[in-house]
Amino acid sequence: xxxxxxxxxxxVPVSAVFTVAAYLLINRDEKARTAARKAGGAR
Amino acid sequence: MxxxxxxxxxxxxxxxxxxxxxxxxxxxxxRADDAAHLDEWGLGGRxxxxxVTWFLLGGDLYTAYTFVAVPAAVYATGAAGFFAxxxxxxxxxxxxxxxxxxxxxxxxxxxxxxxxxxxxxxxxRPLSLVVALTGILATMPYIALQLVGIQAVLDVLGVGGxxxxxxxxxxxxxxxxxxxxxxxxxxxxxxxxxxIAFVKDxxxxxxxxVAVIYIPIRLGGYGHIFDAAAHxxxxxxxxxxxxxxxxxQWTYATLALGSAMALFMYPHSVTGVxxxxxxxxxxxxxxxxxxxxxxxxxxxxxxxxxxxxGVGQGDKKFNAQLSVPQLFADMFPDWxxxxxxxxxxxxxxxxxxxxxxxxxxxxxxxVYKEWLKPTASPRTRPGSPSWSHxxxxxxxxxxxxxxxxRPRSTSSCSAACGSCRPSWRSSAACSPAGSTTGRCSPxxxxxxxxxxxxxxxxxxxxxxxxxxxxxxxxxxARSATSA
Numbered sequence: 349x350x351x352x353x354x355x356x357x358x359x360v361p362v363s364a365v366f367t368v369a370a371y372l373l374i375n376r377d378e379k380a381r382t383a384a385r386k387a388g389g390a391r
Numbered sequence: 392m393x394x395x396x397x398x399x400x401x402x403x404x405x406x407x408x409x410x411x412x413x414x415x416x417x418x419x420x421x422r423a424d425d426a427a428h429l430d431e432w433g434l435g436g437r438x439x440x441x442x443v444t445w446f447l448l449g450g451d452l453y454t455a456y457t458f459v460a461v462p463a464a465v466y467a468t469g470a471a472g473f474f475a476x477x478x479x480x481x482x483x484x485x486x487x488x489x490x491x492x493x494x495x496x497x498x499x500x501x502x503x504x505x506x507x508x509x510x511x512x513x514x515x516r517p518l519s520l521v522v523a524l525t526g527i528l529a530t531m532p533y534i535a536l537q538l539v540g541i542q543a544v545l546d547v548l549g550v551g552g553x554x555x556x557x558x559x560x561x562x563x564x565x566x567x568x569x570x571x572x573x574x575x576x577x578x579x580x581x582x583x584x585x586x587i588a589f590v591k592d593x594x595x596x597x598x599x600x601v602a603v604i605y606i607p608i609r610l611g612g613y614g615h616i617f618d619a620a621a622h623x624x625x626x627x628x629x630x631x632x633x634x635x636x637x638x639x640q641w642t643y644a645t646l647a648l649g650s651a652m653a654l655f656m657y658p659h660s661v662t663g664v665x666x667x668x669x670x671x672x673x674x675x676x677x678x679x680x681x682x683x684x685x686x687x688x689x690x691x692x693x694x695x696x697x698x699x700x701g702v703g704q705g706d707k708k709f710n711a712q713l714s715v716p717q718l719f720a721d722m723f724p725d726w727x728x729x730x731x732x733x734x735x736x737x738x739x740x741x742x743x744x745x746x747x748x749x750x751x752x753x754x755x756x757x758v759y760k761e762w763l764k765p766t767a768s769p770r771t772r773p774g775s776p777s778w779s780h781x782x783x784x785x786x787x788x789x790x791x792x793x794x795x796x797r798p799r800s801t802s803s804c805s806a807a808c809g810s811c812r813p814s815w816r817s818s819a820a821c822s823p824a825g826s827t828t829g830r831c832s833p834x835x836x837x838x839x840x841x842x843x844x845x846x847x848x849x850x851x852x853x854x855x856x857x858x859x860x861x862x863x864x865x866x867x868a869r870s871a872t873s874a
Contacts (some may be wrong), residue, residue, distance in 0.1 A: 349613055352634045356476045357688045363480045364681035367487055371678045375671065 395549035396720065402729025403548065403736065407568070410590055410737050414575030414583040414744075432580030433503055433752045434666045441675050443585055444667040447745075448676060449683045450588030451663040452654065454533070455540020455739035457687055458595070463711040465694030466702075469624050469631035471639060473691055474647045479684040482651035487677040490655060491670045498665075504749070505661045506757035516761065523757035526658040530750045533657070537739035537746075539712065541568055544732045547716040568740070576744045581666055584744040591741050594734035596686065598719075602696075602731070603689045606722050610699045616692075619699035658749035659742065693718060 430437055439447060457475070464472030493508065502508045505526060510519035545564050575583045607613050617633075624631045635643050654660060667673050697718040703709030719731040 349617060350633060352470055353473065353617075353692070356473065356480070357685070359480050360476070360681050360684045360688060363484060364678065364684075367484055367678040367681070370484075370487060371674050374674065 396547075396725055396728065398725035399720070399729035399732060400548050400550065402726050403544075403733045406590075406594070406730070406733035407571075407736065410587045410740065411571050411575065413586050413590065414571075414579060416579075417575070417582040417586040418579035420582050420586055430501075430503070433748055434662065435581040435585055437498070437666060438668045439585060439666050439672070440668055441672050441679075444663070444672055444676050445679055446588040446592050447581075447585045447666065448660070448663045448680060450584060450591050450738070450741035451659055451745045452680075452742075453595075453683050453687065453738070454742040455537045455735060456533075457690060458735045458738055459540045459543050459712055459715055460536065461687065461691050462694035462697065462715045463713075465691045466697050466714040467631060467694075467711040469620065469633050470635045471631070471643060472694060474643050474650070475691060476684065476688045477644075477647040478650040478654075479687055480681070481648060482654045483677045483680050483684075485651055486655045487674065490664055490677065491673050493661070494664060494667065494670050494673045503662075503665065504752045504756055505656070505658055506753055510757070510761075519757055520762060523753045526656075526753050527750050527758075529656075530658055530746045533659075534743050534746045534750075537743040538565055538569065540739040541565060541736050543710075543712045544716050544735050547713055547720050548732060568736070569743075572740050572744055573747070576747055581662065581745065581748055584741045584748075585666070587737065587744075588741050591734065591737045594730060595738055598731045598734045599686050599689055601723075601727070602693060602719070606693075606696050606700070606718070609722060610696060616695050616699040620695040623698050658753055659746040662745060662749040662752065690715075 461472060461475045464475075466472070496502070496512075497508060500507075500511050502511060504523065506519045506523035509522045510516065513519075542562075542565055550564050607616060610616055610619075621633050623629055624633050655664070664673055667676065693715050697703070697714040700718055700721055702714050702717045702721065703711075716732065716735065720728050723731060
């Protein structure tokens with residue numbers, strides 16, 4: 349398979365991995381913020 | 392090609408009948424209490440979870456264009472047709488940035504269409520009209536493209552009468568297909584394509600996996616396929632190439648990037664996104680949508696397989712659009728050809744239904760009601776016979792402008808909220824858990840209703856509710872106010 353084709357197809361899973369990583373990081377951040385806000389509200 | 396392929400036609404018609412029944416039954420699927428509302432008809436109650444949204448968006452974005460036109464472009468031009476792959480690679484990370492925000496803002500203000508958003512965000516009626524008209528104009532050829540896809544399949548099946556039939560006989564199957572589509576879309580709204588999308592995507596994945604394994608085995612491997620394609624494009628005046636010539640590289644890159652940026656400007660994609668039930672559902676979907684891109688890449692390679700299989704060889708007038716259907720018909724046993732064609736046909740119906748819904752939403756909300764007949768009876772809206780019921784209730788909610796941020800958008804808010812607010816009480820956001828929070832309960836409402844002075848600070852938050860008890864996530868409110 350010529351480079352032009354396999355290289356672009358390779359980027360499909362690679363970009364998916366990056367997006368999943370971004371999703372997990374944002375999720376963790378939001379959870380941390382929510383927890384912090386709850387802790388603040390309890391005072 | 393003139394003979395009717397009976398086993399394939401039987402399988403095709405069976406699948407078509409199945410999805411028709413599903414389309415009509417879909418109106419009972421996950422039904423909320425207030426089925427008359429536009430959120431119910433046009434956005435499925437804004438209640439779709441991750442998987443439903445994934446199938447819905449997949450069914451929405453990967454259309455007959457993907458199954459027929461992309462491989463056809465690869466078949467005809469080689470590398471240039473492959474632009475669809477980088478396009479979908481770039482699209483999801485790009486929209487990952489702004490779609491969750493669009494979702495939150497639309498949820499808070501009850502926006503249904505992109506034009507609603509523009510109206511509320513910029514407070515400009517003409518701009519909103521232009522966005523609505525552009526959306527409708529862009530959607531119509533896209534719907535037409537779906538019909539071309541169905542027609543390509545029907546042509547290869549042998550129904551449609553061939554070249555010598557008159558236009559009516561030729562297009563009759565198409566009329567029937569579109570009539571059925573219109574009927575179940577009218578009765579079930581967005582739930583119909585969402586439910587059918589499961590069948591569609593299951594079929595498509597089966598067909599693609601079989602195709603990329605079985606066809607190369609019959610044709611002598613991928614090496615041979617690429618050799619055959621290279622041989623075709625090495626001929627002078629072949630009109631294509633295996634890799635991009637220097638002067639086409641920027642065209643290719645900008646075409647991919649531009650298409651990626653446009654993807655979620657299409658009203659039907661926005662409809663699919665707004666139908667999801669949470670901000671995180673949207674994000675999660677952007678992360679798992681690339682599974683479809685992989686499928687798209689494999690589909691594009693079918694164009695080369697069609698070359699290697701000798702589809703249309705020696706026929707100067709061969710229509711490239713028919714290359715993939717013809718490849719399937721040549722390669723597969725008849726019954727599986729029927730399955731493959733059903734996949735393409737249903738794959739055209741699902742997006743056509745969603746596009747019709749999106750265009751209908753745009754026209755009724757942002758053109759007809761806004762400009763032509765502000766006093767229009769709510770019954771004139773599509774798909775909801777008892778619309779007035781919603782309207783009358785929504786009047787009470789028009790005071791929602793008190794908690795939208797910009798005074799200048801007060802009127803637009805009441806227009807947008809007027810049509811949508813009631814659904815909050817029946818949709819997931821205001822399920823029993825939500826209704827105890829003051830946001831939806833009668834007790835909580837007057838609190839912010841009578842607080843016009845709150846228009847300035849962080850207004851999307853009703854004063855009577857605390858961050859912890861609001862039905863939507865604090866994050867969504869945060870971004871909604873900042874956007």
